[in-house]
Amino acid sequence: MKHSLTRVLALLLVMVMAVGLMPTVALAGGDDELIEETYVHVTYPVAGEHPNLTGLPMYDDDPFTVDEVHFFEVDGDGNPVGKALDESYTFEAGKAYACQVFLTAKEHYCYGEYSHGWINFRYGEMNVISNKEAAVTVSFICASGKVTVTFDSNGSEDAPPAPIQVPIGGCVWDAIRSSEDVRLSDKLWEQFYDWSLDPFATDFGAFYPFSDPVYDDLTLYAMWIPCERSVELWVELPEDCMVNGVDKPTVHVPADANYSVEADNMFVGLSDGFLHLDLIYGDPLQKGETYYSRALVYTPVAGQLPEVILHGAKIVSVRDYDNMIEVIYSVTPQAGDTLSKASFAINTPRAGQNAITYHPEVISLTPGVHAGVQGWFDSPELGTELYEGNLEGGKTYYALVYVGDDTGNYVVSADTLQLNVEGKNVQVVRKVDLSDTMPNYVGAVVAVTVPSAYSFTADVYYGGGKIRSDREPSKWVTVMDFSGCEAGPITMEAKAAPGYMFKGWVDCETYEYLSKKPVFTFNLDRNRHIRASFVEKLPFEDVGAWDYFYEPVEWAIHHDPVITGGVDATHFGPKQNCTREQIVTFLWKANGAPEPETTENPFSDVKSNQYYYKAVLWAVENHITGGVGDGTKFGVGQTCTRGQAMTFLWASVGAPEPEPVSESPFSDVKPNAWYYKAVLWAVQYTPPVTGGIGDGKFGPEKTCTRAEIITFLYKVYGPKG
Secondary structure, eight states: OOHHHHHHHHHHHHHHEEEEEEEEOOOOOOOOOOOOEEEEOOOOOOOTTTOOOOOESTTOOOOOOEEEEEEEEOOTTTTTSSOOOTTTOOOOOOTTTEEEEEEEOOTEEEOOOTOOEEETTTEEEEOOOOSEEEEEEEEEEEBEEEEEEEEOOOSSSSSOOEEEETTOOOOGGTOOOOGGGGOOOOTTTTEEEEEETTTOOSSOOOOOOOSSSSOOOOOEEEEEEOOOSSEEEEOOOOSSBOOOSSSSOOEOOEEEEEEOOEEOSSBBEETTTTTOOOOOOOOBBBBTOOOOEEEEEEETTTTTEEEEEEEEEEEEEEEEETTTEEEEEOOOOOOTTEEEEEEEEOOOOOTTTTTSSSSSOOOETTTOEEEEEEEEETTTTOOOSSSOOOTTOOEEEEEEEEESSSSSSSOOOTTOOOEEEEEETEEEEEEEOOHHHHHTTTEEEEEOOOOOOOOEEEESOOOBBEEETTTSOOOEESSSSEEEEEEOEEEEEBBBBBEEEEEEEEEEEOOOEEEEEEEEEEEOOOOEEHHHOOOOOOOOTOTTTTTOOOOOOOOHHSSSSSOOOOSSSSSTTSBBBBBBBHHHHHHHHTTOOOOOOOOOOOOOOTTTTTTHHHHHHHHTTTOOOOOOOTTTOOOOTBBBBBBHHHHHHHHTOOOOOOOOOOOSSSOOOOOSSTTTHHHHHHHSSSSSSSOBBBBBOOOSBBBOHHHHHHHHHHHSSTTTO
16 A cells, blocks of 8 residues: 555655645654654766666664655756656756655654655655655756765775765765765774865864765865873872862873863772772871772773873773773872872973963872972072063973972971972972971972974875874874974875876975985974975876976977877887987977968978978078088988087077177087087076086087987976076
8 A cells, every 4th residue: 555655646746846845744643753854865866877766764773664766857946847757767967856755654653744854965845644654855956977086094004985976066975875884993093083175184173064066076085083092190189188079089181181081079998899989078088098089081082992191099990981991099198107209290381382371280199298389480599580481492491399288197308308200301400498488398499391392384285195203103193284393203205196296305495305205204303394296297107207307398298289299108218319300390399380481392301291391391481490411401310419409499599699708618519610609599598408418518419319309498498498
C-alpha cells in the first residue's frame, strides 16, 4: 500500500505545486517521538546523466527510511512541468529541476508540523502527509559537468579520502554521505578538527563550508588541533593548612598550556586502591598524615595519555577518560617542623611585555608554604624603584621572592632554609633576612633572564610548504608566522604544487638565496623573513630552475607568437647549435612576426615553402642580413657564430652607434672586426646582453647555442629589455 500511495502522491504533487506547496498535515503519533530533522543523501545529476531514483539517510541511525526519489522539470516559477522523470530521461545543462524524496518514519517515531527536511544539506520544503509519511522537495539547476575535490591529510601518515566529483555549482555534500566519509584518524598527539582551503590555517574558524557551491577543482587540507605530550601541574595547599568550603588545594598550570584543569574541593582517604569520599571541612591537616585529592585535566585530544608532571605533591594514579585525565595525588604536611628545603616556581616573561602590567607569578611547590614576589628591578641590588619599562629580550631582571609560613606549621629561618627555584632562565642570587618585617619568612633575590624574541615569517607561494621545529621533531607546525621564539633550529620543507618546481629559500631582506634545497634548517638568531621561491615547471627535462637560460626559455615558449618550442616534446636542446635561418626566425618572431612588405627573394637557397621564408625577407628589408659570399645566398644550414648572432641582434634594433671606449671590452674582439660595434653595443646595453665566455673573451667565432641566442633575445626583447 505504501508504494502505490506514494506514486499517487508524486503525481498529485505535480498538480498541487502548480498552485502552491502541498499543505502540511500536523498529526501526532501518540507517544511517538517527533522527527525534527531529516537528512537525505541523493546523487544530484549533471548534464547527460539519467535520474538516479535512489536515496539514503545521511546517517546510519536516522529514524526513517527513504522510500522513493522523483525528479521533475520545473518552470521559471518553480512549478513542475509534466510527469516525474523516469530512468531514461537525459538531464540538460542549465535547466531547472526539482528533487522529491518520500520518507517513512520508523517505529516509535512520527512526523509533525515542526519536522524539517534536508537533501544533501540543502534545506527542502517539508510536506507531512501523515504522522508516518512525509515528502521533502528541493529545487536545483542542472550542472554542465563536474569538478574534482581532493583531500590532503596535511602531514598525517593516514591516507586521505579519495577524490570526489561534485556537480559544477553544487556543493561537497552533493557527493558524500556524511562527515565521517571524509574524516581522518587522529595523528599522534593531534586531533583532526575540520577541512580548510588554506594548508596553513591557524584560525580554526577558517574551516571550509561544505555547503558552498563549487565551480573549480579544489583541494581541502586537514586541520589538526595539537595536544601537549606532557601536562605540568603545581599543587599548592591553603595558607592555613585547612580545607573548607572556600579554601582548597590550588592546582596551577602554565599560562600558555593547551589544556585546562579543575581540582576537587575535598581531601579523601585512600585504601585498597579506592577513594573514600570522606569530606573534610575545616579540620586542620595533621602532621605526618597523608591526604589525597584529585585533579581533572581536560585535553583537546581524546584517547591519548600525556605524561603528567606534578610539583608539590606525589602522584598516586593517572587514568585516562576520553578527553579527560584523572590525577589522584597525595600530600603529607609536616606541621611544626623546621623548614629545611622549600621550592617555588616563577614564570619567565616574554620580551616586549611591560614590567608593570606583567607581574611575575610565583607558585610555592612545597605544601603548607606560601610564596609571593615583588618585582621587577633592573639591578640585583633592587633599590627602591621598580622597573617600569618594557622587558627586553636577552636582558636580566630581578625580583624579591618571599617564602614562608604565617600559620605556625613550619619554623622558617634564613640560616637553615635551602631554596630551590624552578623556571626557565631563573636562578637564586642570594637569600635575604626578612625576619624584622615578615616573621617566619625568608626572602630571595631572583634573577630572571628574558629570552631573546625573534619574529619569523615564511611565505610559501605556489606550493605545499610546511615549517617544522626540530625542538618538536614529530610535530608539523602549519603556522607560518612565529614570534617570541628563542634561538634554535628551525627546519622548513617546501613542496611544489602541480605545475611548479622549487627554486630556493630567499632572504626577504637581502634577496639572497639561502638554500637551493627544499629542506632547509637554520638557527633563529635574529628577525627573519624567508620566502620559498617557486618557478613554473617547463615541459623540458633539460631546463632547470637554476639554469641561466630558464627565464629566457619560459619567455620564449609563452611569447605570442611562440619564438621557439623544444627540439622535441620534452627537450629544449640548450646546448645544440643554431643555424642562421633559425636565429633570424627567432628574431622575426620576437618582433611579432610582421608580414614582410617585399616579395622579392634575393637568395637562391631560400625557398618560399620553408618556415623561415618570411623571416628572411623581413630581415633583408630591415637591413639585418645581406646573406653570405656574393649575396646571392643566405647560408641556409650554416651554423651561426656568436659574432654573427650579436650582429643580427644589433641590426634588428637599428644598429645604434655605441659609446666610444679606450679599449675593447674583450681581448678577442678587435676594433677593426666587422662585429666590433655590435659586441660593444651589447656590453653597454642595460642590462648587458652578454658578459662574454670568461677569461676576458667574447668567443666571436664560437658557435651560438640555442640557450645563448634565446638569452640574448630575452635581454633585448623580453620584459626586462
